Structures are given as C-alpha cells and as structure tokens.
Amino acid sequence: MSVLLWGILPYVMVAVFVGGLIWRYRYDQFGWTTRSSQLYESRLLRIGSPLFHFGILVVVIGHVVGLFIPQEWTAAVGVTEDLYHLLALGLGTVAGIATLVGVGILVYRRRTTGPVFMATTKNDKTMYVVLVAAIIAGLATTVISVFGPHEEVTYRDTVSPWFRSLFILQPDIQAMSEASFAFQLHTVVGMLLFLIWPFTRLVHAFTAPVHYLFRPYIIYRSRDGRPSASRGIRRGWTAVGTPDRTSDRRVPGPGPNAVPGPGNPGAGARRKDRTGGGTR
Amino acid sequence: MRVMAQMGMVMNLDKCIGCHTCSVTCKQAWTNRAGTEYVWFNNVETRPGQGYPRRYEDQEKWRGGWELNGRGRLKLRTGSRLKRLLTIFSSPVQPKLEDYYEPWTYDYQTLIDAPLGDDFPVARPKSLITGEDTKITWSANWDDDLGGASEMGHLDPVVEKVRRESEDAIKFQFEQTFMFYLPRICEHCLNPSCMASCPSGAIYKREEDGIVLVDQDRCRGWRQCITGCPYKKIYFNHRTGKAEKCTLCYPRLEVGLPTVCSETCVGRLRYLGLFLYDADKVTEAASTPDEQDLYEAQLDLMLDPDDPEVIRAAREQDIPDDWMDAARRSPVYALAKKYRVALPLHPEYRTMPMVWYIPPLSPIVDLLRDQGHDAESAGTLFGAIEALRIPVEYLAELFTAGDTDLVTGVLRKLAAMRAYLRDITLDRERDESIPASVGMSGATMYEMYRLLAIAKYEERYVIPTAHYERAHELEELGCSLDFDGGPYEIGESGPFGEASGRPAPVAVETYQALRDRQTAGEAASSESLRGRVNLLNWDGNGAPTGLFPPRGEPDAPADEPAGDAPGGRR
Numbered sequence: 107m108s109v110l111l112w113g114i115l116p117y118v119m120v121a122v123f124v125g126g127l128i129w130r131y132r133y134d135q136f137g138w139t140t141r142s143s144q145l146y147e148s149r150l151l152r153i154g155s156p157l158f159h160f161g162i163l164v165v166v167i168g169h170v171v172g173l174f175i176p177q178e179w180t181a182a183v184g185v186t187e188d189l190y191h192l193l194a195l196g197l198g199t200v201a202g203i204a205t206l207v208g209v210g211i212l213v214y215r216r217r218t219t220g221p222v223f224m225a226t227t228k229n230d231k232t233m234y235v236v237l238v239a240a241i242i243a244g245l246a247t248t249v250i251s252v253f254g255p256h257e258e259v260t261y262r263d264t265v266s267p268w269f270r271s272l273f274i275l276q277p278d279i280q281a282m283s284e285a286s287f288a289f290q291l292h293t294v295v296g297m298l299l300f301l302i303w304p305f306t307r308l309v310h311a312f313t314a315p316v317h318y319l320f321r322p323y324i325i326y327r328s329r330d331g332r333p334s335a336s337r338g339i340r341r342g343w344t345a346v347g348t349p350d351r352t353s354d355r356r357v358p359g360p361g362p363n364a365v366p367g368p369g370n371p372g373a374g375a376r377r378k379d380r381t382g383g384g385t386r
Numbered sequence: 387m388r389v390m391a392q393m394g395m396v397m398n399l400d401k402c403i404g405c406h407t408c409s410v411t412c413k414q415a416w417t418n419r420a421g422t423e424y425v426w427f428n429n430v431e432t433r434p435g436q437g438y439p440r441r442y443e444d445q446e447k448w449r450g451g452w453e454l455n456g457r458g459r460l461k462l463r464t465g466s467r468l469k470r471l472l473t474i475f476s477s478p479v480q481p482k483l484e485d486y487y488e489p490w491t492y493d494y495q496t497l498i499d500a501p502l503g504d505d506f507p508v509a510r511p512k513s514l515i516t517g518e519d520t521k522i523t524w525s526a527n528w529d530d531d532l533g534g535a536s537e538m539g540h541l542d543p544v545v546e547k548v549r550r551e552s553e554d555a556i557k558f559q560f561e562q563t564f565m566f567y568l569p570r571i572c573e574h575c576l577n578p579s580c581m582a583s584c585p586s587g588a589i590y591k592r593e594e595d596g597i598v599l600v601d602q603d604r605c606r607g608w609r610q611c612i613t614g615c616p617y618k619k620i621y622f623n624h625r626t627g628k629a630e631k632c633t634l635c636y637p638r639l640e641v642g643l644p645t646v647c648s649e650t651c652v653g654r655l656r657y658l659g660l661f662l663y664d665a666d667k668v669t670e671a672a673s674t675p676d677e678q679d680l681y682e683a684q685l686d687l688m689l690d691p692d693d694p695e696v697i698r699a700a701r702e703q704d705i706p707d708d709w710m711d712a713a714r715r716s717p718v719y720a721l722a723k724k725y726r727v728a729l730p731l732h733p734e735y736r737t738m739p740m741v742w743y744i745p746p747l748s749p750i751v752d753l754l755r756d757q758g759h760d761a762e763s764a765g766t767l768f769g770a771i772e773a774l775r776i777p778v779e780y781l782a783e784l785f786t787a788g789d790t791d792l793v794t795g796v797l798r799k800l801a802a803m804r805a806y807l808r809d810i811t812l813d814r815e816r817d818e819s820i821p822a823s824v825g826m827s828g829a830t831m832y833e834m835y836r837l838l839a840i841a842k843y844e845e846r847y848v849i850p851t852a853h854y855e856r857a858h859e860l861e862e863l864g865c866s867l868d869f870d871g872g873p874y875e876i877g878e879s880g881p882f883g884e885a886s887g888r889p890a891p892v893a894v895e896t897y898q899a900l901r902d903r904q905t906a907g908e909a910a911s912s913e914s915l916r917g918r919v920n921l922l923n924w925d926g927n928g929a930p931t932g933l934f935p936p937r938g939e940p941d942a943p944a945d946e947p948a949g950d951a952p953g954g955r956r
Contacts, residue, residue, distance in 0.1 A: 135603035141627035142607050144476065145483050146515070152476045159475040220516040221483075225624065313606050315474075315585030319467050323582035324668075327590040329852065 111294060112282040116272050119297045126304025127312060140310040146221035150211055158208025164201035165244070168194065173269045177262045191260075195252055202245040209238055233306040240299045243292035250288050265289050388665040389689060389700040391709055392576065392596035392740055393634060393658065393849075394718040395648070396728045397569055398838060399746040400800070401655035404567035406430050406527065408647035408656075412571075415646045416633070421625025423489035423514045426526050427632035428647045430569045434542045434780065435529045437568075439485040442618040443543040443732070449479050450616030451579050451735030452672065460673050460736065462579055462614060470610055474585065477609045481618065487524040489514040532565050544783045551788070552779055564749035564777045568784075569655075571647060572619040572632035573731065573739030574598045576663060576687065577672045580631075583614025588629070594852065595660075596740065597634045605629050616735040640852035641897045648847060657841075659716030659848040660709065661740065662689040662696060672736045677787040680733040687738070688723050691716070712850035717837055718742065725826075725834045727796050729785035744838075745781045745793055747800040750774055764805035764820050771797045799824045799834075807835050 130138065144151050172194060180190055213234055216222050251260065268282035282290070303309065412428040431437045445451060449463040464470055464479075492509035500507030513520035529538060539545060574591075578598050581589040588604035589611060591597070600611075600620070607627040611620045620631045635645035639658075643649070648656040664687055671683040689696045691713035700710055713719065721728040721744065728742035750770050754761040761767065771778065771794055778790050778797070786792040806820045806828070821831040837845065924930065 136626070136628075139605065139607035139627035142477075142609055142622070143624070144480055144609060145622050145624045148476065148480065148482055152478075155475040156473075220518065224516060310606055313586065315471065315587075315606070315608065318471060318585040318587070321587055324577065325581060325587055325590040326593045328593045 108279050108283045111290075112268060112279045113277045115294075115297055116277065119300050123300045123303060127309065130304050130309060138309055138313065139307070141225075141307050143216075143222045143225055146225070147215060147219045150215040150219075154208050154211030154215060156208075157204050158212060161201045161203075161205030161208055164197065165205055168198050168201065172261065173266050176266070176270070191251075195248060198248050199245075199252070202241070202248055206238075206241050206245055209234075209241060213238065229306055233302060233308060236295065236299045236302060237308075240292065240295045243288065243295050247286075247288040247292050250286070261285060261289055265293065387689075387696075387699045389662050389696060389703050389705060390596065390665045391594065391705055391713065392661040392663055393574070393639060394596075394661045394716075394722075394740040394742065395571070395634075395645075396657040396718045396721045396742045396744065398653075398655040398657075398744040399566055399568065400744065400748050401653040402430070402567040402569060402746075403653050404430055404432065404531065405652050407650050407652050408569055409526075411646050411650040412632075415635070417621075417630075419623075419625075421623040422621065422630060424483060424486045424526075425621040425623070425630065427619070427621075428569065428571045429526050430567050431527065432530050432532055433566055433568050433784070434535065434539055434545050434563075435532070436538065436541050436543075437570075438487075438526045439481045439618050440524070441485075441541060441543050442481075442616075445616055445735070447479065448481070448616070448618070449613060450618065451614075451732075451737055452577070452582075453736070454673060454675065458673060458675060460577075460669065462582055463616075464583065464610070464613055470583065471585065474608055474610070477613055480609055480612050480622075483515065484524070487526060487528070488520060490520050490522055532563070535563070544780060547783055547788075548776070548779045552775070564753070564780075566746040566749060568731075568743070569647070570617065570619070570731070571645075571741060572598065572634070573617055573737065573741045574632075574634055575740060576665075576668045576684075576738035577736065578615075579735070579737050580611035580615040580620050583610040584608070584629075585610055589620075592636075595636075595639065597636050597639075598631070599633060599636070600629050600631055602626075602628050602630075616732065616737065617739075637897045638900075639849055641901045642849050642851040643897065643901050644847040644849060654846065657717040657721060657837075657846050659718040660713040660850065661716065661719055661722075662691055662700065662705075662713050663687045664689060668738060672738055677734040678789040678792075680736065681730060681786055681789070681792060684730055684733060684738050685723055685726070688719065690723075691719070706850075709850045712848050715845075715848045717841065717846060717848060720834075720837060725799070725830070725837075727799055727834070729792070729796065731785060732787075733785075734787040743785060744800070745785055745796055747797050747804075749777050750797070750801075751804075762804055762808045764802055764817075764823070767801035767805065768798055768823075771801060795824070799826065802826070803831055803835055803838070806831055 177187075181187075216226055216230075216234075247261070264281050264285035268278045268285075271278035271281070282293070285293075409426055409428045409430055413426060416427055417423075417425040426438065429438045437443060442448060442450075445463060451463055452460045453463050455461045462470075490511045490513050493512050494509050496507045497509055511520050511522050512518065529535065532539070540549075574597055576596070578589070578591065581591065581598065584605075585608045586604050586606045588601045588606070590599060590601065592599065605628040607622070607629070609622055609629070611629050612618070612622055614620075620629050622628075623630050635643075635647075638645060638649075644656075644658050648658055667687055671687050672680075674680050674683040691697070691700075691710055697710065718728070722742050727744050729745060730739045730742055732739070747767075750767070751761045753774065754766060754770050759766050759770075775790075778793050779788075781797075782788050782790045782793045802820045802824045806817065808814075809816055810832075816828060818828050821828050826834070924933070
C-alpha cells in the first residue's frame with residue numbers, strides 16, 4: 107500500500123499531469139480559458155475570487171518553501187525551529203483560511219446564483235470537491251500541528267524528504283509512511299487534484315499572463331503569418347437555446363437553427379456541434 | 387514614415403432612418419450563437435439616449451480608453467499593467483449582464499401544446515440565461531426613438547455633460563427636442579485600448595488592413611479588454627469564456643465584398659475604403675495634450691495617397707499597387723480628409739477610432755421646416771446652426787471632444803451643399819459664394835454631393851481584395867497545411883468516423899463563391915473543386931459541371947444553365 111501511494115502514484119500523477127497539460131495545450135487552445143462567470147454575478151465574486159486566488163498563491167509559496175528547503179538550510183541561515191514554525195504556521199493559517207473562505211464564497215455563489223449554477227458542468231463540480239477537500243485537509247494539517255498533541259517528527263522530517271527524494275527517482279517511502287494521517291490524506295488528495303488538473307478549468311493557472319508586463323501595448327500580426335482558420339479547432343458554437351441550456355424543459359432539439367456560424371478567427375466555422383460537458 | 391493601410395468606415399448620419407437592418411443582419415451573421423445572445427456587434431442607438439450597454443460613455447465609471455498621466459504620456463484609464471494584473475481575479479468595472487440586458491425568448495411551444503381551455507395560451511418570455519420566466523425590462527435599443535426620454539433622458543452621459551457645461555439645459559419636451567440615430571460597430575482603432583489591456587496578447591491588429599481581431603485560441607477570458615474598450619464593443623461570450631468583437635466581416639472584405647452591415651444598409655449611409663496612415667506617429671498623435679486637438683492630430687496621421695513620398699514609402703512597406711489605387715479612390719479618405727465632413731466618435735478616448743461619422747444636419751433642417759422657414763436657403767440654415775446651440779453642443783461632445791466650432795463648420799458645409807445644389811437642381815444660376823463661404827470650390831462641393839447623395843455601390847465600397855494567393859490555394863485545394871499540428875486533409879473523415887478529427891476551417895472558397903454568385907450572371911464557378919460541386923454554394927441555377935455524373939456523351943455541355951438565370955444577379 108505504501109509503495110503504491112508513495113512510490114507509484116506520484117509518478118503516475120506527474121505523467122498524467124505533464125502529459126495532460128501538453129496534450130490539452132496542443133489540442134484544446136479554444137477550451138483553455140478561465141470561463142469567468144463575472145458577467146452573471148460580480149458582487150460575491152469581487153470578495154471571493156481575490157480572497158481565494160491571493161490566498162492560494164501564498165499557500166503555493168508556502169508549499170514550495172516547506173517542501174523544497176531542507177531543515178539544515180534554514181538552520182544554517184540562523185532561523186530557529188520555533189521561529190520557522192511560527193512563521194510557517196502563522197502565514198499558512200492566515201492564507202489557508204483566506205483560501206477556504208474564498209472558495210466557500212465562490213461555491214456558495216455558484217450554487218445559489220441561478221445563471222452561475224447553470225453554467226457549472228459536472229467537470230467543475232468534481233473539481234470543486236477535490237479542490238475543497240485538498241484545502242480542508244491541508245488546513246487540518248496546519249491546525250493539528252498547532253493545537254494537536256506535540257509530535258517529535260514534523261513534516262520537515264517526513265513529507266519533505268520524501269518529496270525531494272521523488273526527484274532523484276529514489277522515493278523515500280519509509281519517511282512518508284511515518285507521517286501523520288492528516289499529512290498522508292492531504293498528500294493523496296493533492297495528488298488527485300493534480301491528476302485531474304489538466305482536464306479541468308484549473309489549467310488557466312498555467313497561462314497566467316506574466317508576460318503582459320513586458321510586451322508592447324499594440325500588437326500587429328500579419329494575416330499570412332498564421333493561417334487564421336486552420337489552427338486546430340476543437341469546439342463548436344452552439345445555437346441559442348440548446349438542450350444543455352434548457353436542461354429540464356421541453357427541448358425541440360437543435361433543429362435547423364443549429365447551423366454553426368462562423369466566429370472570430372481561430373474559431374472559424376465548425377461542421378459539428380462539439381461542445382461536450384466541460385473539458386474533453 | 388511607416389505607411390500602413392487601414393480599412394475604415396464612414397457613416398452619414400443624416401441618412402440613418404434607424405431601421406436596425408444592419409444590427410439584425412449582423413446578428414444573424416455573427417452572434418446568433420449561445421453565449422452571445424446579448425451581443426450586438428452592430429447596434430443602433432437613438433441619441434440622446436443611454437446607448438448600449440447603458441451609459442457606456444461614462445468613463446468615470448467604466449474606465450475605458452486612455453488618458454494622459456502627469457508627464458503627458460499615454461496610460462490606460464484602468465491604471466498600470468501591474469495594477470491590472472493584480473485585479474485580474476475580479477475585473478473591477480466590468481459591465482454586468484443587466485448593463486446590457488437579459489436576453490430572452492418566448493415559450494412558443496405553449497401556443498401549440500396548451501390543452502383546450504377557455505383562455506388563449508400565451509407565449510411567456512423566458513430568460514435565455516436562466517431559462518426561467520422573466521420580465522423584460524431592457525434591451526439593446528429599449529430607448530429607441532426617445533422612448534422614455536422624459537423619464538430617462540437625463541441618464542445620457544452626454545446630456546449630463548452638456549448640461550453641466552452650459553447654462554441652458556437640454557429640454558426633453560418633444561416639440562423642442564432633437565433626435566438622431568447612431569449606428570455603432572467596433573471602431574478598429576489605430577491605438578486600441580482593448581488590445582493594450584489584454585493580458586494574454588490575444589487581440590491583434592492585422593498588418594494588411596488594420597482590422598482588430600481576437601485570437602480565440604489565445605484568449606484566456608481575463609476580461610480586461612471589456613473594461614479597456616471605451617466604446618464597450620468587446621463582448622464576453624459567457625459560454626466559451628472568450629472575448630468576441632466585430633470582425634469588420636474580414637472574410638467578406640478579403641474577397642472584395644462589403645461588410646454585412648454595409649451591404650444591407652437600407653439608407654446606403656455607409657462607406658468603406660482605405661486610409662493610409664503613418665504608424666510611427668500614432669502614439670504621438672494620441673498623446674496630443676488638448677483633447678480638442680485630437681481630431682486634427684488624427685487627421686494629420688492620414689496620408690495622401692497621391693503624395694509621391696507616401697507612394698515611395700508605401701512601396702517600401704510592400705503595399706500592393708492595387709491597394710494604393712484603392713486608397714486613391716477611397717470614399718472614406720475623401721469624406722474625412724479631403725472634404726473634412728466626417729468626424730471620429732469620441733476622439734477624447736485617445737484610441738484613434740477608424741469609424742467616422744458625418745454629423746446630422748437633419749435635426750436643424752426639420753426644426754426650421756416645422757417653424758415655417760425655408761430650410762434650404764443658405765442664410766437661414768447658417769443662422770439656425772449658430773442659433774441652435776443645444777444640438778451643436780451635443781454633437782460636439784460626441785464627435786469633437788466639445789469643440790463646437792468644428793461641428794458648426796461641418797454642418798455649415800452640409801447646409802451650403804443643400805443650398806448650392808438646390809440652385810443647380812432648379813436650373814437657377816449657381817451661387818458660387820455659397821461654397822466659397824465654407825471654403826470650398828463649387829466643383830469640390832459638387833463632387834462631395836455626388837459622393838454623399840448618389841454614389842453607387844462601387845463608389846461607396848472601394849475594397850481591394852486580399853493578397854493571399856498562396857494561402858488561398860492551400861486552403862481551397864485541401865493540400866496539407868504547414869502548422870504545428872501537422873498536415874491534415876480537408877473534407878475527409880477522420881480516423882473515428884464521420885466528422886472526427888479536425889473540422890475543416892472556414893473556407894475562403896465559400897466567400898469567393900459568394901462573391902461570384904453575387905456578381906456573376908450565371909451559376910457559380912466550380913473550377914477550383916476539380917469537377918466536384920460544393921452544394922453549399924450552389925444557388926439552384928442550372929446544373930453546374932460535376933453536379934451529376936457524366937452521361938454517355940461526354941461532349942454534351944453540362945454547364946449550360948437550364949433557363950435564364952436571374953438568381954445570380956443583384
């Protein structure tokens with residue numbers, strides 16, 4: 107069991123994650139979007155979304171520091187164990203709670219605002235379950251290590267060495283097996299999240315537009331530079347009032363109105379309605 | 387000097403009757419899909435009125451376009467790049483659906499399915515967003531023809547501004563008021579703020595013709611462009627999560643056809659043609675300190691296609707000769723720069739918009755006629771333009787950043803043209819002092835009249851075809867295409883059965899055939915299909931070669947139309 111979870115699953119996860127991202131990037135540029143629902147509702151989004159996103163950014167930084175930097179290094183710089191934990195837990199708790207509250211607001215909004223709920227796919231729902239589970243499990247590890255019984259071995263002696271050992275292809279299964287159940291649960295859910303990541307809307311994180319800071323404002327592009335309509339096209343336009351929009355009502359079927367129309371470049375005429383539920 | 391070509395449009399507002407045909411045909415062509423129900427790439431607003439989306443001109447609120455910072459340099463109204471990235475998780479001032487309107491349909495099925503009863507069944511309005519019953523409270527042209535102006539007229543941002551700045555308030559008593567229609571499409575700006583706002587760099591301007599497009603593959607739905615565009619002419623497709631905008635019907639323009647809105651315009655008020663401009667000077671012109679000088683600065687960017695130096699520079703930029711020829715015959719250049727009667731919409735946004743408007747003289751003419759004056763005589767008209775401050779101030783807020791002298795000048799030209807032409811039409815002696823009073827010669831004024839009043843299809847739309855011979859061949863013949871996904875075949879089924887694999891792209895061929903069909907007398911040519919017939923393009927005229935398998939005698943002329951073929955003519 108340990109071998110499966112801590113020795114094999116991580117590599118499966120990496121393979122699916124990286125392979126999936128590459129596949130999606132090559133074949134589903136059109137589906138690669140945030141699918142923002144701000145048009146439907148923006149009052150709750152204005153609070154929830156920044157709370158969640160900034161929270162999770164801090165959490166990511168925390169993970170990187172906690173997992174990558176060995177205990178000896180911080181000790182060498184003069185950061186004592188207690189100071190490190192105070193910082194990590196303080197910052198981690200604040201960021202974790204912000205993330206949880208943020209995602210809570212977003213899920214509440216998604217459930218209660220009619221149009222937003224209608225625009226929510228099965229894919230989204232699955233993703234939310236895994237995401238929230240990962241956040242809760244993660245926050246639980248933090249809370250337990252603050253208020254729970256004091257343990258001699260912390261994650262810096264168990265999870266982190268295991269994590270670093272993965273990169274040299276010699277997984278330290280023993281170290282991870284000694285971690286507490288909360289950490290193990292969080293790790294497994296986290297891996298699950300990364301497994302489904304490439305196939306959900308979460309992919310937008312990988313096209314975070316940092317290059318915006320450096321590009322010129324006005325962009326010229328030649329028509330010949332890139333045949334506008336011959337790029338890989340996956341999704342189709344759907345006609346107004348199609349079945350998935352009028353889910354539980356009488357549906358006259360796509361009918362003659364469902365003729366795909368031409369869209370903007372790169373999304374030219376589609377022969378077939380190809381919109382599946384969420385990502386494909 | 388870096389000469390670039392820009393496809394531009396001029397709309398003569400005097401001719402707009404507000405029939406919305408342009409909007410409807412545009413919607414049928416481009417935005418009749420789920421996710422774009424509320425989207426009108428082309429819309430017609432009644433002014434004074436709030437417009438679509440409501441009060442989009444209130445940039446204090448929506449923060450669209452550019453402004454000058456303390457050092458006199460251009461910056462987006464939404465702030466610095468970093469600030470925009472930090473607010474990316476929830477775009478601060480994006481219009482909500484209710485600022486446009488909630489699209490709806492009617493439950494027509496009830497009319498057919500309702501059980502027999504005493505009451506007539508009713509088709510209730512259903513929201514296209516939630517699918518629930520809805521109450522229709524607004525639409526893209528809810529205040530059409532000043533509907534509700536007595537209650538909501540003051541909500542027009544331009545009215546607000548004019549009221550603030552002038553002592554005499556705009557009255558919404560109908561006998562005193564004025565009204566005109568303002569059709570709006572994307573401005574295809576020279577200095578587009580939507581493009582500058584786009585974090586992904588998905589919005590681009592085509593080098594060849596200046597059309598501003600959204601790359602649907604690169605757009606990631608960050609929504610910054612919607613805030614960035616001061617005209618609110620970029621829309622968010624809430625189904626695909628991507629931004630969409632007016633394409634100036636680029637597939638039609640590429641084969642020399644006018645845009646759908648122009649083609650179907652009942653009043654024939656739209657003109658399409660090329661501008662040549664100096665791309666190196668755009669930023670400088672857009673940074674002109676005084677807002678009221680922006681019109682002149684924009685006009686100075688437009689280059690004279692007859693100037694030998696411009697011609698030489700255009701050669702260096704590989705602008706083809708037929709494009710130069712089209713630029714010389716361009717009606718939009720003539721109206722904007724030669725006659726100087728077309729004005730840009732809201733130059734104060736500093737985006738250098740490329741859809742120009744000839745301000746309407748008709749509110750003034752109508753008023754004079756109603757009061758029993760001679761609405762055709764130069765003296766009366768000139769006097770009225772001076773006296774009727776409110777329409778002039780309103781127009782100035784729209785077209786010249788508040789410079790009433792400019793608007794007055796244009797209106798005087800239009801008034802002079804009316805008076806001068808009346809003498810010609812009635813075979814009276816021409817009064818050359820009339821054109822002279824607005825700084826034009828009689829001959830020029832007559833030319834302007836020809837262009838404004840009786841220009842034919844070919845004169846209104848001077849559209850050079852695109853030079854994509856190579857790309858065209860590739861697409862049409864279905865050869866393998868070189869791109870990062872590797873070669874693929876057009877028209878063949880993929881490995882997983884019918885229509886699997888990559889779908890065929892929108893074919894240039896379709897638009898070529900459309901043009902052939904519209905301009906040719908006989909059935910559309912099918913040469914390029916190597917003996918096969920594209921049934922989608924077949925207009926029912928006769929039996930083109932390849933429609934049926936050959937009979938016994940191969941020399942029988944199969945492409946002879948079955949009868950007279952009127953369908954091919956317009």
